[in-house]
Amino acid sequence: MKNTKHRYPHNADLRKLIRFSAEDGTIWLAEHRMLLLHAAALGGLRKELLNSVGHEQARRILTRMGYVSGTRDAELAKKIRGHQSITDAFFVGPQLHMLEGSVCVTPVRLDMDISAGKFFGEFRWENSWEAEAHVKEFGPQSEPVCWMLIGYASGYTSAFVGRFVLFKEVECVACGTSHCTIVGKPVEEWPDADRYTPYYESDSIVSKLLELRTEVDVLRSSLEQQYQVKNLVGDSPAFRRTYNLVAKAASTNVTVLLTGETGVGKERFARALHDLSSRRDGPFVAVNCAALPDDLVESELFGVEKGAFTGAHASRAGKFERADGGTIFLDEIGDMPLPAQAKLLRVLQEGEIERLGDDRTRRVNVRVVAATNADLEAAVKTGRFRSDLYYRLNVYPIAVPPLRERAADIPAMAVAMLERFGTLHGKRFAGITDKAMQALKRFPWPGNVRELENMIERGVILAANEGWVELDHLSPCLESFARLEAGISELGGLEEKRSVDQSRLCDAILASGCSLEKIESMLLDEAVQRAGGNLAGAARLLGLSRPQLSYRLKRNQNSRDHLEA
Numbered sequence: 268m269k270n271t272k273h274r275y276p277h278n279a280d281l282r283k284l285i286r287f288s289a290e291d292g293t294i295w296l297a298e299h300r301m302l303l304l305h306a307a308a309l310g311g312l313r314k315e316l317l318n319s320v321g322h323e324q325a326r327r328i329l330t331r332m333g334y335v336s337g338t339r340d341a342e343l344a345k346k347i348r349g350h351q352s353i354t355d356a357f358f359v360g361p362q363l364h365m366l367e368g369s370v371c372v373t374p375v376r377l378d379m380d381i382s383a384g385k386f387f388g389e390f391r392w393e394n395s396w397e398a399e400a401h402v403k404e405f406g407p408q409s410e411p412v413c414w415m416l417i418g419y420a421s422g423y424t425s426a427f428v429g430r431f432v433l434f435k436e437v438e439c440v441a442c443g444t445s446h447c448t449i450v451g452k453p454v455e456e457w458p459d460a461d462r463y464t465p466y467y468e469s470d471s472i473v474s475k476l477l478e479l480r481t482e483v484d485v486l487r488s489s490l491e492q493q494y495q496v497k498n499l500v501g502d503s504p505a506f507r508r509t510y511n512l513v514a515k516a517a518s519t520n521v522t523v524l525l526t527g528e529t530g531v532g533k534e535r536f537a538r539a540l541h542d543l544s545s546r547r548d549g550p551f552v553a554v555n556c557a558a559l560p561d562d563l564v565e566s567e568l569f570g571v572e573k574g575a576f577t578g579a580h581a582s583r584a585g586k587f588e589r590a591d592g593g594t595i596f597l598d599e600i601g602d603m604p605l606p607a608q609a610k611l612l613r614v615l616q617e618g619e620i621e622r623l624g625d626d627r628t629r630r631v632n633v634r635v636v637a638a639t640n641a642d643l644e645a646a647v648k649t650g651r652f653r654s655d656l657y658y659r660l661n662v663y664p665i666a667v668p669p670l671r672e673r674a675a676d677i678p679a680m681a682v683a684m685l686e687r688f689g690t691l692h693g694k695r696f697a698g699i700t701d702k703a704m705q706a707l708k709r710f711p712w713p714g715n716v717r718e719l720e721n722m723i724e725r726g727v728i729l730a731a732n733e734g735w736v737e738l739d740h741l742s743p744c745l746e747s748f749a750r751l752e753a754g755i756s757e758l759g760g761l762e763e764k765r766s767v768d769q770s771r772l773c774d775a776i777l778a779s780g781c782s783l784e785k786i787e788s789m790l791l792d793e794a795v796q797r798a799g800g801n802l803a804g805a806a807r808l809l810g811l812s813r814p815q816l817s818y819r820l821k822r823n824q825n826s827r828d829h830l831e832a
């Protein structure tokens with residue numbers, strides 16, 4: 268299409284994406300969290316930026332900021348208007364830019380053939396917030412200043428078309444014209460592209476300085492932490508408490524009992540304990556006591572001598588011998604059969620084991636870390652667990668918190684898992700959408716870290732490569748949970764529909780030729796009738812208090828009497 272007058276499709280589909288969720292202090296544009304912030308505040312930030320890092324860097328930062336918003340909105344275009352004409356789909360960008368309050372956009376020319384990689388766009392901008400803020404602060408300009416806006420146009424179009432489309436502001440209201448005009452085409456088609464592309468690049472003195480700063484921070488924190496622990500992600504107070512207990516135990520040989528719900532990651536903490544201890548170069552052997560058949564527990568743990576029982580054809584070392592010099596992790600210790608418990612107690616007391624069918628004792632140097640999600644004290648009372656073993660194990664108990672008590676860790680954990688599973692499945696992602704992340708943070712997680720892991724892996728499998736992991740990729744149960752939560756703020760939509768209904772209603776009323784009084788009395792009578800004569804009920808229907816309704820009814824009755832008289 269060329270040089271034709273372009274008209275925007277109605278923006279009801281876009282308005283519907285905006286939700287105000289005042290109860291929990293959030294605003295959403297589809298799955299992305301938005302902010303309604305004062306233009307003056309953003310203008311202030313813009314000014315600070317100009318004054319502190321200078322014109323060029325400020326321009327670059329703002330351009331890139333706009334670029335990011337643009338690319339995010341482009342993802343919506345295909346989703347919302349993917350089935351409509353390509354022009355209507357493209358107009359999601361300018362229409363959202365207006366809806367977001369940045370600027371008024373009028374298409375002048377749009378010539379687009381995505382499969383051929385062709386794009387030419389010219390738009391007219393009015394009411395640019397950015398030009399307004401700039402002129403207010405710095406007076407009239409000789410160069411265009413709508414940097415964030417131009418970044419948006421470039422970001423949106425590049426993401427939409429699938430190649431770098433550079434927009435240039437050819438006239439700007441800040442320079443005294445009545446409006447701004449922007450022109451966009453593929454970057455290769457601009458002879459002076461080199462002058463503009465640096466504003467889109469992340470590489471700069473500022474970012475190098477920031478990188479150096481980050482490096483210093485990392486060095487400092489690694490000096491503080493001294494150890495790097497694999498697979499443990501967290502910084503919440505609950506996590507830190509647990510981690511500190513683990514770190515303290517690591518410097519001793521104390522037997523540790525990890526308690527906590529299923530799936531909280533007890534084995535990870537056990538491994539961290541091992542990695543932080545002086546035994547870190549020795550073996551770490553994990554045994555799940557619940558997974559072993561009762562008659563095999565002892566031979567598995569303590570080993571067996573040839574001929575000890577039918578089928579014992581060769582001598583074999585048990586897990587304890589294999590863990591010599593290191594750590595043994597006994598998960599689900601509450602499920603260990605009583606005879607094995609007696610032998611375990613002996614290892615703990617004497618540091619000695621005896622293989623099955625052997626009369627020789629062997630010394631082993633093993634730190635025992637046991638774990639349970641069961642109430643061992645209760646098991647002691649019912650005789651399923653030896654009390655002497657319980658006291659021996661319970662010297663240094665560490666409670667691993669359930670995930671819901673360390674919700675602050677969820678974003679970092681989710682991102683780490685996303686990376687891990689992404690590598691595993693050969694995929695890369697832009698990230699997890701704000702909406703999905705919010706649901707992750709609020710979900711009660713009965714299955715704890717393991718459940719989070721399962722959900723993220725599902726998301727990795729379902730989400731498109733290079734795209735965003737969205738709420739519906741993660742789990743149907745998380746999605747319905749989020750919907751249930753959102754139901755509380757059902758009124759949060761930007762209700763365009765209501766105003767359409769309203770104007771239809773007004774049309775009908777005005778066409779009826781009834782007086783306002785007549786309409787009021789009709790409405791009151793109708794409500795009283797619907798409420799079966801119950802005035803309190805009728806008042807509720809009308810959004811009035813009962814006395815207010817009585818007053819109005821009486822007033823209308825009086826005027827009716829007056830007319831009839």
Ligand SMILES: [Zn+2]
Nearest residue numbers: 413439440447
């Ligand atoms: Zn401008």
